[in-house]
Ligand SMILES: Nc1ncnc2c1ncn2[C@@H]1O[C@H](COP(=O)(O)OP(=O)(O)OP(=O)(O)O)[C@@H](O)[C@H]1O
């Protein structure tokens with residue numbers, strides 16, 4: 001009997017500490033085919049792919065490639081059988097170079113020593129293919145998340161593969177980087193490689209994939225050709241009946257009262273003369289390309305990076321008072337773009353991660369944390385944000401990526417600060433959760449708070465913002481009102497990028 | 504435009520880390536000039552050769568330990584491994600085995616003891632600090648059992664070996680240099696060495712991307728054990744006797760050398776060649792220089808304590824930097 005060529009995952013089940021993450025999932029893909037794997041946060045997508053990549057072991061089920069059983073006992077075994085994995089959470093080795101990171105499991109050697117010339121040549125080829133402009137000898141720790149994501153992709157492509165898994169590969173990529181990635185995927189398909197593509201950007205599915213498999217709560221919902229779907233039908237299948245979060249209420253016009261005023265904030269070579277104000281009830285979108293200084297601005301505001309000059313004033317009991325960044329950080333909510341590095345405390349429970357900024361309000365009369373109030377706070381937030389967890393005691397590190405992100409945002413809702421500094425707060429969230437976070441941002445504003453919001457997707461800003469600050473090379477280069485279109489935003493920064501190329 | 508502006512940002516960072524890296528060498532140089540100027544005996548070929556002689560055992564042991572540290576683990580049993588493996592060698596010497604064979608047995612025993620550590624850490628998954636704290640005590644106990652608490656003077660023929668020199672340079676200094684260079688090449692230029700650094704960055708990530716994490720750590724402990732044995736040989740030869748104090752405190756000296764040499768205790772970062780040489784020379788020079796100054800013999804301890812503290816502080820800064828992005 002001749003088995004059909006391609007990948008077959010059949011009846012895959014997995015339980016974690018008694019909780020089912022996968023319940024008899026099926027997934028098939030033919031050579032040269034790109035299969036989109038969709039599902040809400042915590043649906044089990046990464047778990048299924050971790051099984052295929054040998055990272056975790058299935059409890060039940062069959063995995064075949066071209067009719068032969070796959071040995072998925074370890075990542076090494078999976079890799080040896082041609083399964084390459086672009087992980088959702090980056091797997092970078094910061095003290096090693098780009099070249100070493102990419103080739104670490106098959107470094108070319110002569111006479112026992114690494115052949116650095118060959119290493120460099122081979123990585124440089126890959127980087128060129130991906131259109132990356134950094135050098136193969138750069139230390140990876142010196143690069144930003146977007147570049148690191150490209151290195152993650154380069155590593156997967158560095159060996160001949162039969163199956164390449166992309167688990168949310170575009171969450172930190174710029175538009176041109178995304179386009180190059182899609183080009184690479186087309187190339188893989190024409191070589192007969194099986195591509196499995198996980199994303200929460202549903203439009204990407206239509207740009208890159210042939211078929212789509214949707215999962216919900218660890219189960220298969222549907223599988224079929226992409227052409228049979230629309231963005232709306234996919235969202236519906238992912239989220240199920242009626243759970244498509246309603247529309248975002250319109251943010252009421254902001255008051256005149258300024259609650260945060262920043263003047264001439266400067267940090268050598270990173271930020272220059274940044275001045276702006278945020279009013280009570282206002283959502284200000286900070287728009288700029290990766291590396292424009294938007295993340296650096298937020299980091300400087302809360303004292304994570306030092307500033308050289310400038311002043312910050314914050315509304316406090318009716319007056320604007322000058323504060324230091326570290327004082328500001330104590331009375332604002334800050335959502336970092338680097339969730340894994342700075343946002344979560346792995347090894348701590350969901351509850352502990354949620355109650356962190358609120359601990360002072362949870363003290364009982366002995367000055368100890370009141371556990372029952374801590375618990376009810378955690379349960380309340382878990383419910384409000386729809387965090388998928390087996391219980392508030394679960395280690396946050398074992399939550400799905402999107403659910404970790406909900407906690408990074410949600411922990412601030414308990415302490416109710418007036419200013420929210422949000423750097424990519426919806427990264428990795430499914431369409432429903434994204435809407436929910438934006439809805440909460442509007443709620444915060446309507447309650448009199450001020451929000452400074454960074455997002456890579458102009459559409460996302462446009463759903464909630466009152467106005468936009470445009471950033472480029474560490475400066476605020478312009479401001480647009482509510483009516484601005486996507487093209488207005490994009491044009492303002494991309495013109496400059498074009499200038500740069502022409503120079 | 505992204506790459507242009509971000510490369511500027513990073514160059515500031517590089518400058519700062521450069522200062523962090525060359526700060527210690529500059530201090531070392533100043534100390535060297537100070538001792539040379541302040542004492543007549545310090546800057547002489549004989550004294551510098553004696554200095555290089557004295558630091559040889561700890562440099563050898565620290566090189567092996569550096570492998571373990573690079574992998575993000577710690578081995579504080581190296582002093583006891585030195586003692587126990589030399590004690591085993593001592594027993595065999597008593598049975599009349601030829602000296603070269605005894606030396607080989609000592610190094611191999613060190614490797615076997617290292618493998619015991621490795622087994623506990625890798626297979627039983629016990630934290631390496633706890634593991635080697637246990638074996639530090641256990642190995643020392645076994646060694647005392649084997650060689651007794653009295654000191655044993657080495658036979659004349661063997662003791663002479665400790666004074667072999669080529670020109671003014673002692674043989675053990677040369678061997679120490681060879682060992683440091685060999686470990687440096689192993690770390691920097693072999694696939695094993697790079698995987699070691701990868702494991703030191705994060706064992707979890709290393710295993711996720713398919714590296715043989717257990718094997719890499721295992722080998723590091725074995726190398727550390729072998730070099731502890733080798734360092735023990737030279738330490739014994741320098742004393743001219745096998746005493747119950749052999750290797751005592753050596754583990755801490757070796758850790759101190761590593762830390763001052765800029766090899767990160769967080770794992771994955773550092774340069775073996777410059778680090779070990781810098782660290783070993785620093786401590787020995789201070790000890791030697793203070794002797795020449797006729798300083799209070801206890802002055803050495805607080806000064807080296809301060810040095811270690813400063814080095815750790817610098818390390819935590821550097822590591823914070825690379826862990827952030
Ligand atoms: N090691 C673990 N221990 C306990 N539960 C786990 C573990 N790993 C995953 N889970 C649970 O399994 C479920 C599925 O998680 P998974 O990471 O596969 O989701 P996902 O579909 O990738 O979501 P996202 O879109 O947010 O990345 C989650 O509820 C998660 O809490």
Ligand SMILES: [Mg+2]
Pocket residue numbers: 045046047088167400401402
């Ligand atoms: Mg996931």
